[in-house]
Amino acid sequence: MTVHQSDAAYTQDDLAQALKRNQFTLNYQPIVSAKTARTVTVEALLRMRLPTGHMATPPDFMDVAEQSGFVCDLGEWALQRACADGLNWPGVCVAVNISPKQLQVPGFLNTVRRILNETGFPPDRLELELTEHCPVEDFPRACATLTALRQLGIRVALDDFGVGYSGLIYLRKLPLDKIKIDRAFVESMDEQSDVLVRSIVQLGRNLGLTVTAEGVETSEHQRVLIEAGCHELQGYLFSRPLPAGDIDTLFGCGAASARLRIAGAA
Ligand code: C2E
Ligand code: CA
Ligand code: CA
Secondary structure, X not given: OOOOOOOOOOOHHHHHHHHHOOOEEEEXXXXXXXXXXXXXXXXXXXXXXXXXXXXXXXXXXXXXXXXXXXXXXXXXXXXXXXXXXHOOOOOOEEEEEEOHHHHOOOOHHHHHHHHHHHHOOOHHHEEEEEOOOOOOOOHHHHXXXXXXXXXXXXXXXXXXXXXXXXXXXXXXXXXXXXXXXXXXXXXXXXXXXXXXXXXXXXXXXXXXXXXXXXXXXOHHHHHHHHHHOOOEEOOOOXXXXXXXXXXXXXXXXXXXXXXXXXXXXX
């Protein structure tokens, strides 16, 4: 039976069926350079097509996927799809979210190598964003895998920095290229209380990391984050996540090298 719920309560079987039936898809959200406002990266975000025409988003199914371990199958599918789609966007990096659970799977490194070989996607245009939905359990194994991935030329970002499991200890222990400041910090910024965001940006910069802020919704956010020293910005101010076809159009018309403006799309 085709997966049709629109309000959560999916089981692992539902998700496995949805994958088999090709109901999953990826939307891509631009990440822009703070300096130039040009799109430097697009982040792949999972969606599940429902027969109603609606799309289920990760909050509807990611908890079940994480808890059941199905996130590893889903993550492999997403990596394959994103690398294939990314071939259409030369000069732009593609960021794919990975669960800490995937890092614990012994064959993960080989899976990434195989996908890069099969698709021909250049590793130096791939970023892996380590999400915070569950803890990294085996640090030595995770470090060894991340180190090997970086040796291939892939960049590693620590997602949702500052919330959940994704804390300071991860900064000290994991080999990283980038941190993404969680949008909770950006949302709560106002004239009096941007000190936290400024401190996180400085921390990242002092460690030699690229600092990206997510959840940038207003030009005031943009102004403060640029002044704080963020390298890259992502949020509805620039673009919502878009289907791959819209990204093709965006880049096909030269928009990758143009400034993205506020987009009311999808
Ligand atoms: P994330 O990696 O932190 O992705 C950013 C989320 O914030 C996305 O939600 C995006 O649609 C939303 N967002 C972006 N800009 C703004 C903004 O300006 N304002 C607001 N309010 N929201 C914004 P989405 O697509 O629902 O994804 C939720 C989470 O699901 C992601 O958070 C990521 O942790 C996880 N996820 C998505 N795709 C994958 C995947 O392929 N694998 C894994 N393991 N996790 C994934
Ligand atoms: Ca992410
Ligand atoms: Ca986040």
